[in-house]
Amino acid sequence: MTAKRKHIRDSTKLAAMICIWLELPQDIAEAMTESDVLALVEWDHFPIRHADGGPDAHWNLQPLLAGDHKIKSKKDAGERAHERKVRRSVDEHRQRMLLKGMGKRQVKRSRWPKRRMRR
Numbered sequence: 397m398t399a400k401r402k403h404i405r406d407s408t409k410l411a412a413m414i415c416i417w418l419e420l421p422q423d424i425a426e427a428m429t430e431s432d433v434l435a436l437v438e439w440d441h442f443p444i445r446h447a448d449g450g451p452d453a454h455w456n457l458q459p460l461l462a463g464d465h466k467i468k469s470k471k472d473a474g475e476r477a478h479e480r481k482v483r484r485s486v487d488e489h490r491q492r493m494l495l496k497g498m499g500k501r502q503v504k505r506s507r508w509p510k511r512r513m514r515r
Contacts (some may be wrong), residue, residue: 410434417459438465447476 412435418436425433435446437459444450460468 407434411499436461438462440468441466443473445474445476 411430414433414437420428420433438461439457440454440460441450441456441457444456445479446452450456
């Protein structure tokens, strides 16, 4: 009768996959602990960003090195800011068109102060 094999933990399997994915040399991989290998990688939501409602599902996550993930997150923040600006502009345009259709004029705010300027 053969001896039953010991269960391999998921974290060990994940560390092994990361070593293969990064093509770490055997001697470097052996010198690192499991937690050191796991710390090399951060998980990024792709193709649907988490901020846009992306799920934490296996098909929406990709491994990135920590530095690369930081760079991508900065880029994503800029894209989200641009999207908010465009959305705000579209909403303002829609509001102006609705008021125009009702025969009302939008009250424009003056750039100049209400008080009389001193000389």
